[in-house]
Amino acid sequence: MNILGISGYYHDSAACLVQDGRIVAAGQEERWTRVKHDHEFPTNAARYCLEQGGITAADLDxxxxxxxxxxxxxxLLETYLAFAPAGLRSFTMAMPLWLRQKLWLPDVIQKELDYDGKIIFPEHHQSHAASAFFPSPFQRAAFLTLDGVGEWTTTSWGVGDGNQIKIKAEIRFPHSLGLLYSAFTYFTGFKVNSGEYKIMGLAPxxxxxxxxxxxxxxxDLKDDGSYKLDMRYFNYCQGLTMTNDRFAKLFGGPPRKPESPLTQREMDLAASVQKVTEEVVMRTARHIHAQTGEKNLCLAGGVALNCVANGKLLREGPFEEIWIQPAAGDAGGALGAALFAWHQYLGKPRRATGRDEAQAGSYLGPEFGEAEIERFLIDGGIPFQRLxxxxLPRRVARLIAxxxxxxxxxxxxxxxxxALGGRSILGDARSPNIQSVMNLKIKYRESFRPFAPSVLAERAADYFDLERPSPYMLLVAGVRRELQRPMTDExxxxxxxxxxxxxxxxxxxxTHVDYSARIQTVHQETNPLYHALLRAMEELTGCATLVNTSFNVRGEPIVCTPGDAYACFMRTEMDYLALGPFLLEKTNQPAWREDEDWRTRFELD
Known part of the structure; x- marks a missing residue:
């Protein structure tokens, strides 16, 4: 049986194909359209999923x-009416899209996919919960979902058992931990729904x-983790901003203007909302544990991408193990919806091993073969060396060293x-200069942003205070004390x-300013080539870890195709590009011209 999951029309549209219960393919629409956080119907992602599964829409069940x-x-209607007439401008901006598309989704899906079969609509937090529990290694576990808002729910928890998930409690809009965090994202001058991770990086x-x-x-935070927001300080129910003048007065002035210099106030605000978020997560987790008696916890929703809170939960929380959906935001809702349909709607059985998960490293996107890449290079007149x-791993390790x-x-x-070693930009973790170089000359982003380490899974405990795998870069842990250099009094x-x-x-x-790191453990079973690179690095330098950041520049999605990769390589100050088994050196490349048709000139058929 073939099931296609879809998310869209808010942010991070995506598609996922499940065949006979197995996750075959998944991707975010932004990777094809090159529009970051693209919210439109995931036409390209769905087409890819069907092709990867060797089927057409007619084969979908x-x-x-x-x-x-x-x-x-x-x-939306109830909210607008409750705040009328204050929300009129927001209402008039939102309604055209609803009247044109969102209220007619069955028709849109049928038209976009050329499909006339069964369509189901799980609840938003059911999709999140399904994405958290069903791919996890646990046959039974508690789950917690936290995000901005779905239909009405903003936080939910419950229990997954076999092929069923049951939500036992929820918090409803407008009270939302995700929207509280986004309010501070807005107030500190970053973009809502994409800049929240900057707050996390700025907090230390x-x-x-x-x-x-x-x-x-x-x-108003209770001991059990439940909460209510005082809506007198927020504007997201009725306006086009997250906060209002009362919020600004509370924190000593207006919001920071985007791109203006950061001040100590923004850093202190980031540290404060991060600490509050961690406290909400910890109290909620303790309550869930007390209510359910479960030893394992699964997480999803945008707030589950807060790897600092996740690390604290793993270290200090009541659960023995946690598993976090790597696409925890709305993109992962597509995967969750598909698995919900397979297990809960169709009643198909599920048997977890307690060790192996179903997501296979989350390497679910397109792959390009050696012949395809070589044709792309030759047709484009691009100089390369075949390795x-x-x-390849030995040569790249020498370059990084x-x-x-x-x-x-x-x-x-x-x-x-x-980026987990499929579409990554890599550097030497031992270098005191590489963070500034990569931020300012490669990523073109704020200098304060930390970089994450990839480390051999079998050597992770030698470098970090981490006793469990972290394959998805969703846990923060401390750098081991014996590797630290104490600060001078100055x-x-x-x-x-x-x-x-x-x-x-x-x-x-x-190593971040608080001696922490956001860790990816690299496992030979899921990415043998990347694992081989880290082994080569260790053999050459004695260091089994690398700087790993996503293969993109600020404001653009992670690259998808060889054409995307080559364009990003040429538009930045990257030194080399490993494209399949081919190595490209920047100094050997022809001068780059920023033509409007660069994507078609450097795209595969």
Whole structure:
């Protein structure tokens, strides 16, 4: 049986194909359209999934959309009426899209896919819960979903058992931990629904001096993790901004203007809302554990991408194990909807092993063969050197050890927001200079942003205070004390971004200012080539870890095709590009021209 899951029309549209219960393919629409967080119907992603499965839409048994549009429309109408006439402008902006598309989703799906079969609509948080539990290695577990908002639900928890999930409790809009975090994202000058991870990265530069203000004025947090927001400080129900003048007065002035210099206030605000978020997650987790008695917990929803909170939950929480959906946001809703249809709607059995998960490293996107890549290079007149698959890891390791920055385009593209060694930019974790070089010359992003380490799974405990696998870069842990370099008295007096350039460990490029790291453990079973690169790096340098950041520049999605990769390589100051078994050196390339048709000139047929 063939089931296609779809998410769309909010942000991060995606599609996922499940065949006889197996996740065959998944991808975000942005990777094909090159529009970051693309919310339109995932036409390209769905086409890819069908092709990967060797089927057409006529072969589909069920299409599952990740939420209930009519319930969401009901929430929007009730909210607008409750705040009328204040929400008139927001209402008039939202209605055309609803009247043109969102209220007619069955017709849209049939037209876009050329499909006339069964369509189901799980609830938004059912899709999140399904994406958390069904791919996990647990036959039975509690689950927790946290995001901005679905139809009405913003937080839910329950229990998954075999092929069933049951939501036992929920918190409803407008009270939302995700929207609280997004309010601070907006207020500190970053873009909502894409800049939240910047708040997490900025937090260690500040002091949590506003925690009491947040808990006293903005959120009424109970011991069991339930909460309510004081809506007098927020504007997202009726306006086009997240916060209002009362919020600004509470924190000493107006929101930071985007792209303006960061001040200590923004760093302290980030530290404060991060600490509050962690407290909400911890209290909720303790309550779930007490209510269910389960030893394992599964997480999904946008807030589950907060790897600092996840790391704290794993270290200090009541659960023995946790599993986090790598595409925890709305994109993962497509995967969850498909698995919900297979297990819960169709009643198909599920047997988890307690060890192996169903997501296979989340390498679920397109792959390009050696012949395809070679044709692309030759047709484009691109100079390259052919390396054998055994030689490639050794050569790239030598380049990285010489402080070269290398684009790494190998195997299937990752599903989710993290690059995991399929579409990555790599550097030497031992270098004190590589973070600044990669941020300013490659990624073109804020200098304070930390980079994550990829590390051999079997060697992770030698570098980090982490006793469990972290294949999806969703856990933060400390760098081991014996690798740390203590700060001098003078360095301890530094404030804010001044802390950035202090060398804190023997792997400074991946050590954040609080001696933490967002870790990806690399496993031979799921990515043997990337694992071989790390082994080659260890043999050459004695260091089994690399800087791994996503293969894109600021404001663009992760690259999908060889054409995307080559364009990104040429538009940045990357030194080399490993494209399949072929190595490209920047100094050998022809001059790059930013033509409007570059994607068609460098695209595969």
């Amino acid at each position: 069920v299409v599952a959309f990740y939420d209930k549009p009519l319930s969401k429309f009901d929430r 530069y500040g002091e949590p001096k506003y925690v009491d203000v947040i808990l006293d004025k903005l959120i 054998g698959w055994e030689e 010489d402080e070269k920055v290398v684009g790494w385009f190998e195997g299937r593209m990752e599903f989710g927001p993290r 360095q301890k007096r530094l404030f804010g971004i001044e802390k950035l350039h202090v060398v804190r460990s023997t792997i400074p490029a991946v």
